[in-house]
Amino acid sequence: MTVINEVNSNEPLLEVRDLAISFATSTGEVQAVKDAHLTVMPGETVAIVGESGSGKSTTALAAIGLLPGNGRVSGGRITFAGEDLTGASSKRIVELRGSSIGMVPQDPMSNLNPVWKIGYQVRETLKANGLPAGPSDVAKVLAEAGLPDAERRARQFPHEFSGGMRQRALIAIGLSCRPRLLIADEPTSALDVTVQRQILDHLETMTAELGTAVLLITHDLGLAAERARKVVVMYKGRVVESGPAQAILTNPRHPYTKRLVEAAPSLASRRIQSAKAAGIETVELLAPAEASAETADNVIEVSNLTKVFKLRGGFGKTTDFKAVDDVSFAIKRGTTTAVVGESGSGKSTVARMVLNLEDPTSGKIRFDGVDMGSLKGKELLAFRRRVQPIFQDPYGSLDPMYNIFRTIEEPLRVHNIGDKKSREAKVRNLLDQVALPASVMRRFPNELSGGQRQRIAIARALALDPEVVICDEAVSALDVLVQDQILNLLADLQHELGLSYLFITHDLAVVRQIADHVCVMEKGRVVEAGTTDAVFDEPEQEYTRALLAAIPGSSLELPPQVA
Amino acid sequence: MTWYIIRRFLQMIPVFFGATFLVYFLVFSLPGDPIQALFGDRPVNEAVAAQLREQYNLDEPFLVQYFLYLKNLVTFNLGNDFSGRPVAEVLVQIFPVTIRLAILALVFEAVFGIIFGVIAGLRKGKMFDGTVLVASLIVIAIPIFVLGFVMQFVVGVKLGWAKPTVGGDAGWLDLILPAIVLGLVSFAYVLRLTRTSIIENMHADYVRTATAKGLSRQRVVVVHILRNSMIPVVTFLGADLGALMGGAIVTEGIFNVPGVGQRLYQSVLRGEGPTIVSIVSVLVMVYILANLLVDVLYAWLDPRIRYA
């Protein structure tokens, strides 16, 4: 069993000084982290905030020697309770792992070994760290993490658990040996928002009870500020700003932090709320509202839409699963309607039916007053021109074999629009609209960043001059700043071209920024619908309230406007 | 688990019918007189031909013929070979030899393939890995009969470490050399598959989590990397039984092992059609059963599919 040095609570538990980390790649050494520094006091929660590739996870993982094989600490020091970890033997690091420094990883789906029972995976942790590991000890650890019926659950395999339950099991494992520091690497970003909140609340209570210090890694500044006393902002491998959470939010000094504070949807939606309370019109509020008042002309009307899937059980038995149940809503021309829900709510199935990729079991979708179910052949092709999708994953929505020109030109060619020359002019024009240089035409998707790809996807969607664009989680996979840019681009295009948007998303914070109308879906049904303001200000349903409360940062004190 | 096995078993049934039908179809309904086909190049002996007509019910309509053939197959009524001995009797005598040979070969390729593959995978990009990879390619590239001749010549004749030809009762020890030859190509495949699988699993998230829990490196490798990496390897080993039987024809021929393969080899050389059909049909049944066994093992290794 590890001997833990007794440390004065005024001495830092974890101290990172001038840390540099580099990765060996085929093109040479790449510096991933440079001059990073941070301090975690005993029992304190510190958050590292940054976008993907900022080095936030790398910094934290270096503390327990979990850098990937080609990475190494090339400079600086990591000290844990007065002990230098950078020079420590691998035996010593193994001793510290689990018992002194625990970890809760990001993705609950891939972080539990699928072939071992949950109980076994807890037990081996206890055993490896010299703690009693009987069935009752295992059950106790799981029960502490809020897993009901722990003794029975311990005998199950990971695939029998839901995402939230798996994350609880991982938290149980991370805290099972009472470490003094817990590294939580985006512990809830793969979960539904309401589950996210429960898990974080539970984690907070547990670590407070045990006096565990937490190093929380997240991309969401709002979440960081809400959960941690101290926030460290990383950008391109460096710490650009660190300090008290409140100070960072209200008085960000580094330009990057400033932009982050402006762009983070959770913070923006919080600001709108406080602005309204103070009776101030903010810039963020101005954008949509206007169009909705003018006309009552609905471009899409969905009525009593139902979709039943047949699920195959054992022995050819099929059970009916109602993915979408009696859903009705309408999209006014030139406005944005958002369909919000968690995974399994049926929101994406609605999108696929509106795109005519899936046939409704019953119910009608009317486009400009025409029932889509009656469309065949040419009319269907014409319909496809007028409704276009943008998908979530910028890496998956562009054919990697097609260069950008062919990608954007494809819809024009399919519909026999123009000749070669006019098509090229059109592609140039479209690229210009999404603020990309024409030189991008000859590139391939794998050469572009996520934000650029999403712009290409938008350009392709606009190629046929559609009236409605369906954005299926179109910004969910993007980093905060890029997300902000894309949302602005979508807003500008709406203004310019009079587009109507159907926004499918799980992210209420984003909805608040861009939507005029909201439909909240739960288990295939619309539980609440109305204008964005109405739904956000006076939610009628318990479920909507839970969703709203789950937006990170809702407890923060924020001034309505940031300088 | 039980449901899973029952379902796999039910799925095997059409495969069994399909495969036996395929064999039967190929022999008895392609152009040409099946009796002539079964006799090969030799002149048709009328007495034997009459016996064959009865054995295969050639006077009945085709589908009836097929079902009678199936019935004969499952009741092990396999007819006589050209010397008049019942094929079933012959098989009972020679099958144990081939089973011994196949078990030895399977053990050889599994044990050495997995050991070498694990070491190569854990030391990816190092000397050992590179050498083993190239060596495995060379092994795959050399036909089994060349390997057989060379091993027989070098190990059996020149070095005298083993009997160059087996013959007789073919005990376990005598079969080691033929088994190595038989398993060599699959050994290379097992090695490469294990290596790939290990490398893939080494970077799995749950392996990192296991390390973060404070487990020793050794434990992480054995409990978390190895166990998960074995799933595709076991599937391969099961499917490989078929290849081993095919390979056994050559190996048993070279080393004069009195097993099913050699018998088949001789039948091919003599053009003994009925015997070939009977033996191949039995082998197909064995192969299908072996696959069912693999499925059970697979379900035991990977809990996810028990419920799928």
Added chain:
Amino acid sequence: MPEKPTEKIEHYVAPLDETPLQATDNLAEDVQPLSLWAEAWRNLRKQPLFIISTLLIVLIVFVALFPGVFTQTPPNQNCLLANSDGDPAPGHPLGFTLQGCDVFSRIIYGTQASLTVGIFATLGTLIIGGTLGAIAGFYGGWLDAVIARLGDVFFALPLILGAIIIMQLPFFRENRNVWTVVITLTVFGWPQVARITRGAVLSVRNADFVTAARSLGVSRPAALVRHVIPNSLAPVIVVATVNLGIFIVAEATLSFLGIGLPPDVMSWGNDISSAQISLRSNPSTLLWPAAALSVTVLSFIMLGDALRDALDPKARKR
């Protein structure tokens, strides 16, 4: 969270000049555009495994097409029994077979048969297996189930066993030539290609770019041909390359068993088969054609291996 009001947290800001803000999406204007194939090619041409195997394959194909360039000795004429199992002599670098034929010349002229079998069996399995696999993967449902079961049936009959059955049929026995061997190998080789293709198509079928194309108005068959198949090719190409080698080995094995190519067709398999009688007295008559065969097969397997590394979809994503 435990409050410690006494402790003051320092508010640190990094000097601006050390971390200048970069445009979120910058594009390297001066770099040449790079398609996936171009990228794979760039990786490939640096790999020794790829270079060696490609050079060998080019040489082998050349030998198969123009055997006369490499040897002046006609393979089957002037076979003198006086030369039986003879040692190398001037103009006959590898010695003589039992029949007194020139070993080197026979190897050179045998290349064509082996390569033809390999190439056409690969093409055959690609056409049948590739088509069925792509259809099964893309359309799914009962088509998929039927094709899968059909594949299982052929899988249950190991290649050599199946070949033995087919090749002893009168039709095949009387017309034994390169094409009967190709047909046999194709009949029992396609399920594997079908499985690989099906898997590849299945993983691409539901990609967002296919859905996007469909909602742009691209029909299902067109989406299959234009988007799904090009993106599923990589693993199929790898398997086909390796299979080419495996088929050459299979042909030799069948010829060795006496049910492959007829004895009058010059092929490595036949040479090895007929050399086994004199293995102990003159092993080189067996070893040289075996070496030629193994080097050829090795070249294709190595090429497949190099392609696998270069086309690996996991390495593609940046």
